[in-house]
Structures are given as structure tokens and as C-alpha cells.
Amino acid sequence: MSARGLGPVRSTLGWLEERAGLGGAIAPALDHPVPRSTASWWYVFGSATLALFVLQVVTGICLALVYVPSAEGAYQSLLYLNFQAPFGWFLRAVHFWGSNAMVAVMTLHMIQVFLWGAHKYPRELTWIVGVFLFLCTLGMAFTGQILRWDQDAYWGLGIGASIASRAPGVGDALVSLLLGGPIIAGRTLSRFFAVHVFLVPGILIGMIGLHIWLVLRIGINEWPMPGRVVTRETYRQRYEEEVHKDGVSFFPYAARKDMVACGVVVLAVVLCAVLFGPFGPHGVPDPTLIDTAPKPDFYFLALYALFALLPPWTETVVILVGPVLAIGALFLVPFIAGTGEKSWKRRPVAVLGVLVIVLTVTTLAGLGVAVPWSPQMEAWTAAATPVRYVKGRTPLELQGALVLQNKQCRTCHSLGGGGGRRGPALDGIATRQTRDQLIRQVLQGGGNMPAYGKNLSPAEVNALVAFMGTLRP
Amino acid sequence: MTPPSQSRRGFLFRLGIGLNVLGAALVGIPVVGYIFGPARRRTDGQSWIGLGPIGAFPAGETRLATYENPVRVPWDGATAKIACWVRHIKGERFQVFAVNCAHLGCPVRWFAQSRLFMCPCHGGAYYEDGSRASGPPPRGLFEYEYRVRDGALWVRGGQLPTLSRPV
Numbered sequence: 001m002s003a004r005g006l007g008p009v010r011s012t013l014g015w016l017e018e019r020a021g022l023g024g025a026i027a028p029a030l031d032h033p034v035p036r037s038t039a040s041w042w043y044v045f046g047s048a049t050l051a052l053f054v055l056q057v058v059t060g061i062c063l064a065l066v067y068v069p070s071a072e073g074a075y076q077s078l079l080y081l082n083f084q085a086p087f088g089w090f091l092r093a094v095h096f097w098g099s100n101a102m103v104a105v106m107t108l109h110m111i112q113v114f115l116w117g118a119h120k121y122p123r124e125l126t127w128i129v130g131v132f133l134f135l136c137t138l139g140m141a142f143t144g145q146i147l148r149w150d151q152d153a154y155w156g157l158g159i160g161a162s163i164a165s166r167a168p169g170v171g172d173a174l175v176s177l178l179l180g181g182p183i184i185a186g187r188t189l190s191r192f193f194a195v196h197v198f199l200v201p202g203i204l205i206g207m208i209g210l211h212i213w214l215v216l217r218i219g220i221n222e223w224p225m226p227g228r229v230v231t232r233e234t235y236r237q238r239y240e241e242e243v244h245k246d247g248v249s250f251f252p253y254a255a256r257k258d259m260v261a262c263g264v265v266v267l268a269v270v271l272c273a274v275l276f277g278p279f280g281p282h283g284v285p286d287p288t289l290i291d292t293a294p295k296p297d298f299y300f301l302a303l304y305a306l307f308a309l310l311p312p313w314t315e316t317v318v319i320l321v322g323p324v325l326a327i328g329a330l331f332l333v334p335f336i337a338g339t340g341e342k343s344w345k346r347r348p349v350a351v352l353g354v355l356v357i358v359l360t361v362t363t364l365a366g367l368g369v370a371v372p373w374s375p376q377m378e379a380w381t382a383a384a385t386p387v388r389y390v391k392g393r394t395p396l397e398l399q400g401a402l403v404l405q406n407k408q409c410r411t412c413h414s415l416g417g418g419g420g421r422r423g424p425a426l427d428g429i430a431t432r433q434t435r436d437q438l439i440r441q442v443l444q445g446g447g448n449m450p451a452y453g454k455n456l457s458p459a460e461v462n463a464l465v466a467f468m469g470t471l472r473p
Numbered sequence: 474m475t476p477p478s479q480s481r482r483g484f485l486f487r488l489g490i491g492l493n494v495l496g497a498a499l500v501g502i503p504v505v506g507y508i509f510g511p512a513r514r515r516t517d518g519q520s521w522i523g524l525g526p527i528g529a530f531p532a533g534e535t536r537l538a539t540y541e542n543p544v545r546v547p548w549d550g551a552t553a554k555i556a557c558w559v560r561h562i563k564g565e566r567f568q569v570f571a572v573n574c575a576h577l578g579c580p581v582r583w584f585a586q587s588r589l590f591m592c593p594c595h596g597g598a599y600y601e602d603g604s605r606a607s608g609p610p611p612r613g614l615f616e617y618e619y620r621v622r623d624g625a626l627w628v629r630g631g632q633l634p635t636l637s638r639p640v
Contacts, residue, residue, distance in 0.1 A: 072550030154552065158578030159594070162635055171637030177512035182632035183542050186549040187511070286551040288539040290572055290580035293593035307577060308595035312609045373596040373608075377582065408587040412596075422596050450598050450606035455588045 029216055030255075033247030035239075037223030039254040042116070044261035045109035046215075050208065051262035052102040055269065056140075057201065059095040067147070069193035071186040071285070074149035078281045093273035095144075101269050103141055103299050110134060111354055114333070117342030118221035120230045124334035126214040129207055131330045136204050141299050143196035149189060151283035155294035157184045166316045184287070219243065220254075224342035231339055293374065301368030302361045308373040309364075376420035379410040383418030393470060400467025403460045407452065415471075423449055428473045438465045518544030518631040524569075527626050530561040535583050535601060538569075543631045557617060557628065558583055558590070560601060567626060570603050571615040571634040578635070581614065590614060615639045 017023045066085055068077040081088035110130065113119065119127035142160075146153045157179070164174040180187035219239060248254065283292055296304050310318055337350070344351050376383070385401055393401070404410070404426075410419035413426045433441065442461060445451035456464070520543045530536050538559045545553045558581075560568040570590070572580045579594035589606060590599040597608035604613040615634035620627050634640040 070548045070550070071552045072548045155579055155594075158573060158633070161633055162573075162576070162578035165635030165637040167637075171635070173512040175633065175635055175637065177509060179633065180511050181546075182518045182544050183552075183555065184633060185542070185552040186546045188552075284551065286554060287572075287580075288537070288551075288554045288556040290537070290556055290582060292580065294579055304594075308609065310609070312611055315609065315611070374593055375591045375596055375598075377584075377591065377593065380586070406586055408584055408589075411584070411587070411591065445607070448607045450589055450600065452587070 030251035031249045032216060032219075033243045034220045034250050034254050035222040035242055036246050036248050036253075038220045039248060039257060040223065041257055041261075042112055043220070043254070044258050045105055045112055047258035048261045048265045049102060049106045049109050051266055052098055052105060052269070053204070053208065055098045055266055056095060056102060059091050059098060060197070060201075062091045063095055064197060069147070069190055069197075071149065071189045074147070074189060075281055075284055078148065078150075082278055089278050090273060092278035093276070094269055096279040097269045097272040097276070099141055099144055100298065101265055101272075102137060105265060106134060106137055111358075113221065115344040115347075115350065115354060116221055117224050117230070117344075117347070119334040119337075120340070120342060121232055121235055121334075121338050122218050123214070123221060124338055126211060126218065127334045128331055129211045129214065131327070133204065133207050133211060134330075135327065136200050136207065138299065139200050140196060140204070141297065143192045143200065145297050146189070146192040147196055148280050149285050150281035151285060151289070151292045152280070152294045152296070154184055154285045154287060155292065156296055157188060159294070159296075163319055166319055168320075220250075224344070226341070226343040226345045228342065229340055230342055295368075295371075298365065302364035305364040305368035308371075309367070372421040374420070375411040375422055377411060379414075379419040380405055380408040383410055383415070386416030389415065389471065393467070396463050397467045397470055400463035400465065403456070403464040404467060407456065407460075407464075412449075426468065426471055429471045430469050431472055433468075435465055435469060438468050518542075519629055520631055521620075521627045522630055524557075524559065524626045524628060526624055527561070527565070527567075527621060528624070530559045530567070530626065532561045532563045535560040535585065537572075537583070538626075540628075540630070555630065556580070557630070558614075559626065560603075565621045567619050567621070568603060569617040569619045569626075569628045571617065571640060573615060573634055574610060575605075575612045575614060575636065576608070576610040578633070611636065 013023075063081065066077060066081055066088065068074055078092070081092050083089070113127070113130070145156060161175045161178055161184070164178055165171040167174055176182065178188075178191075179185075180191040222239060222242060283289060295301075306318075307315070337347075341347055385405065390398060390401055404415075409426075412420040412422035413424065414421060415426050419425075429438070439461060441447075441449065442456065442464060443451060443453040522540045522543060524538045524540060530538070536559050537556055539554055539556045541553050542549075542555050556572045558570040558572060560570070562568065570581075574581050574592040574594065574597050576592065576595055576597045579592050581590040581592045581597070581599065583590050588601045590601075590603070592598070592608070592610075595609050597610040598606040599610070599614050600606050602613075603616055605611075617628040617630055617640050619629070630640060632638065632640075
């Protein structure tokens with residue numbers, strides 16, 4: 001376009017600027033000098049998270065145009081979105097993959113700022129607001145999962161209510177508050193809709209504003225150098241000097257990489273949405289259809305696994321005290337280590353802490369995918385008995401093989417790799433237990449196995465043990 | 474000169490604060506009551522619910538029964554329905570269990586062959602009488618109060634059973 005063609009645009013912008021003054025207000029934020037070292041690919045995760053948040057807001061508003069927040073109609077409206085509304089499937093898919101990406105990228109952002117020592121003086125409040133943002137986003141993830149009003153949502157609420165009910169004294173009140181009534185039903189969904197669509201997003205927008213304001217006011221964390229210790233007396237002066245001497249203006253020098261990163265994450269979400277499509281809704285939320293194995297979305301798999309693996313007697317304490325300690329620790333980080341070395345090269349405890357947390361969470365989440373503790377409900381009819389275990393066996397032993405199958409031992413015990421993993425695999429059991437030990441174990445149970453004494457006739461026990469006596473490598 | 478505390482300006486300032494505090498309280502108290510109402514309402518919606526003639530539950534067997542929750546709103550849809558396990562021991566002796574696992578509320582399934590209830594979530598298992606057999610549950614299955622009237626089975630229910638308020 002020629003310079004003359006731009007004339008009307010320029011005069012319109014000028015008219016707007018004279019009245020609104022937005023350019024004058026934003027320019028200092030864009031031009032503010034940042035340390036040259038921060039124009040790095042490691043510093044893009046915050047902006048990328050913000051881009052994903054904007055994507056969630058846009059797609060979320062679109063979904064709300066069609067979604068019916070009623071227990072009766074929600075499921076149907078999701079199917080309508082998936083199959084009938086133009087691009088409904090795409091918007092649902094982007095919203096789902098966007099939520100996954102937002103949790104993931106935000107976690108990266110949190111790990112990065114922690115390892116780079118950005119929580120130290122004078123950025124303690126920025127970190128604390130960030131922890132609030134993290135918790136709010138996880139809250140959005142959980143409530144969003146509920147709005148996908150399917151079997152997982154219904155029973156996920158059951159899990160939430162069961163956890164809340166363990167709070168001493170107020171458990172019952174908490175459950176009613178969470179559900180909005182005595183059972184998981186219409187009022188529950190309306191409640192979660194309001195929280196997901198109005199309450200938490202409102203808090204998030206305010207907190208994001210505060211977070212960015214703090215970053216602008218105090219300045220972005222410089223690239224930490226080993227040996228450059230943070231002290232309350234000298235830090236700010238040194239930072240100002242560095243920015244003054246060797247700073248670049250945020251826009252466009254540092255913003256370029258942020259812009260690329262924002263584009264990349266949004267495109268990645270769009271790609272996932274197109275490739276994998278929307279997620280669910282799965283089974284209809286009819287509580288009388290109980291042949292279902294509810295599972296949370298990936299961000300809560302680690303918790304889900306933890307509940308299966310904790311010794312039962314520790315569970316209530318861990319459920320109630322664990323989150324308080326974990327969240328409390330996050331808030332206290334800048335007060336415990338608010339000054340001193342910033343570089344991860346001089347902070348072995350911090351690095352080790354991050355590694356331990358990441359390994360623990362990913363291991364637990366991996367177990368949450370594999371669910372070795374869940375009974376294989378179909379194994380007794382679906383898993384074949386390996387040929388080598390029945391070939392050349394006596395009638396009594398073959399009878400025992402049938403008992404093992406029909407009494408559903410394989411719900412928890414595998415044979416030739418098929419069956420549950422709750423109990424030990426039975427291949428080679430004859431080398432580990434004597435006949436008497438096997439009889440005792442079957443009749444009395446123990447070690448996390450139910451007792452089958454009332455449920456098996458002496459003849460069945462005899463045959464079963466005879467069969468197990470042949471199970472050798 | 475009048476001191477600021479007695480001036481017209483001081484009065485208006487205090488009046489402004491006072492009116493706003495009053496307004497906030499008049500709106501705020503009902504808002505808090507509205508939000509926390511469900512938590513405060515202790516009148517439990519428990520009532521007797523018919524599960525049908527006892528002929529539908531053969532003696533010695535455990536069957537799934539369903540009912541509509543007595544406390545409901547018209548837009549509950551299918552979620553107003555609740556399932557429970559009915560174990561007919563013999564004669565008029567029954568046990569009626571909530572489907573919700575005592576661990577974290579997932580729906581337990583009945584396996585007649587091994588005479589166990591098993592939970593798909595974290596592997597809790599219960600014997601046919603509802604007592605805990607293995608796994609993480611801290612107690613046996615939640616059991617409804619029941620009675621038999623004129624050949625029909627009735628249970629007392631109306632809320633999600635949890636550890637803090639078992640059935």
C-alpha cells in the first residue's frame with residue numbers, strides 16, 4: 001500500500017490515540033529494557049502459557065455458545081458439537097489439547113523460573129502469584145473434565161466427594177458444598193459450570209494481569225551466573241546497572257522468540273486437534289451403568305496412582321495433610337531460599353528436588369496409565385490358558401485349571417502373561433510355594449488376597465492345588 | 474473552622490462508607506447463604522424407596538437394582554438414577570449395598586463365581602456380605618437400611634454414601 005493509502009489509517013489511529021492514549025500507555029511496557037541474556041529460548045514458556053490461555057478463552061466462549069450446562073442435556077450437546085455443529089469437533093479438540101498443553105507448558109515455565117532462581121529477591125511475589133495461577137489452572141483442568149459430563153466425569157466427582165468426605169468434622173458439609181446437593185446430579189454440573197466459566201477464569205485474568213505487572217515493574221530475571229549472589233542490599237542496583245549498560249528493549253529484541261514460541265504451541269495444539277480430534281465424551285453419565293473403569297485426564301493420573309499405592313492406614317493423613325504441605329512448600333520457596341546463589345550450577349538441592357518431583361510424578365502417572373493394581377475383569381473368560389500348562393496333565397490337574405479359570409483367579413493373577421497384575425503371576429508358583437502353603441493361601445487369603453475358604457469345595461481346592469503344583473518354569 | 478470529623482465533608486465521607494458497607498452486607502449475607510446453603514442443610518433427604526417385589530431378587534443371589542433418587546430436580550436427567558447391589562440371603566433377610574466403593578466411590582462390580590465385589594479403580598475387593606476382603610478400602614461396603622413390606626423391598630437412601638456419612 002502506498003503512503004497515501006495509509007493516510008486514513010494513520011489519521012484514524014491518531015484520532016484514537018488522542019482520546020484513548022493506549023499507545024502511550026503500552027509503549028513503555030513494550031520498550032522497557034531487559035537484560036540481553038534474557039532474549040533466550042529458555043524464557044519463552046511464560047508467554048507460551050499466556051498464548052494458550054487466550055486460545056482457551058476463545059475456544060471456551062465458542063463452546064459455551066452451544067454447550068448445555070444441564071445434567072440432562074450436557075451429554076447430548078457434546079455429541080451435537082462433535083458431529084453436527086460446524087467445526088464443533090475442532091473447537092472441542094482445540095480446547096482439550098489446549099488445556100493439556102497449557103498445564104504442560106506452565107509446568108515447564110515453573111521449573112524454568114525455579115531453576116533460574118527467579119523466585120528470589122525481589123521477585124517473591126511474582127512467584128507466589130504464579131503458584132496461584134498454577135493452582136487455578138489445575139482447578140480449570142479438573143472442572144473442565146467434569147463439564148465433559150460422561151462416566152469419567154460422574155465417577156470422578158465421586159472420587160472428589162470421597163476425598164472431601166475424609167476431612168475431619170467438615171467432611172460431610174464439604175461433600176454437599178461440592179455437589180450442591182445430596183447426590184451427583186443436575187445441581188452439581190451447574191455448579192462446576194459456573195466455577196469453570198465465570199469464577200476461576202475471572203480470578204485467572206486478574207492474577208495474570210498482576211503477574212505481568214510484577215514482571216514489568218521489577219524486571220525480568222537476568223540469566224543467572226554462578227557466583228553472582230543475590231543480596232537485598234545490592235541486587236536491585238546491580239540489575240539496573242546491567243540493564244542500563246547491556247540492555248535491549250523487550251520489543252522486538254526479546255519478544256521475537258516469545259512470538260515464535262507462542263505460534264509454535266498454538267500450531268502444535270491445532271495439529272493435535274486435527275490429528276487426534278476431540279476427546280470424549282465417553283460413556284453416557286448414567287450411574288446405573290456400572291461396567292466402567294473411570295480414569296482422570298493425564299494431569300491427575302499421578303494422584304490417582306498414589307491413591308492405589310499408599311498403605312491404607314496412611315491414606316487419610318496423606319490426602320488431608322499432603323496437599324497442604326505441598327502447596328505450602330511452593331508458597332514458602334521464596335522465603336526459604338530468597339537470596340544467595342541463583343544459578344542452578346550452585347544449587348544442587350534445588351536441582352535434585354526438581355528431579356525427584358518430576359521423576360515421582362511421571363513414574364506415578366506411568367503407573368496410572370498401566371494400572372497394575374486394577375483387577376482384569378474380563379481375564380477369566382477372555383485370557384487363554386497357555387497350552388504348555390494343560391498338555392499331558394491328569395484329569396485332576398485339568399479340573400484344577402478349570403477351577404482357576406472359573407473362580408476368576410486370573411482377575412488378579414496372570415498366567416503366561418494374560419490376566420491381572422494385582423497379585424503375583426502364577427507361572428512357576430510350584431517352585432515358590434509348597435502344597436500346604438498353597439492350600440493355606442487359597443483358603444485363608446492374606447497378603448492382600450481375599451480368603452476363598454467359603455467359596456471353594458474341598459474337591460475344588462484339591463484340584464486347584466494339584467494344577468498349581470504343575471506350574472513350573 | 475470545624476474539625477474534619479464534624480464537617481459536612483467528613484459526614485458525607487462516613488455516610489458513603491456506611492451506606493456501602495450496609496449494601497455489601499445486605500447483598501453479601503444472602504450470597505453466602507445461597508452458596509453455602511447445600512452444606513448447611515442438615516435435613517437429610519433420606520426417605521424410603523421401593524426397589525420392587527422381592528421375587529425379583531432370587532434367594533442366594535446378588536443382583537443390581539436401580540431407583541430414582543428421592544431428592545431431585547427436573548433437570549437431573551439420568552443422573553437422578555442410582556444403582557445398588559441387593560443380596561437376598563433367604564426369606565426376608567437381605568443386604569443392600571451402595572455401588573460406591575468405600576475407598577473413593579467408584580462403582581464396584583459383583584462376581585458371582587468368586588463371590589466378590591471388585592472395584593475397577595484401585596482394586597478394592599469385598600466379600601459377598603460386604604466386608605472388606607483386600608485392597609485400599611478402609612471399611613466394608615456401605616449398607617442401606619432395608620425393610621420388606623407387603624412382599625416388596627424398601628431401602629432408606631437419598632444421598633451419596635461417603636466415609637463421613639455412610640448411607
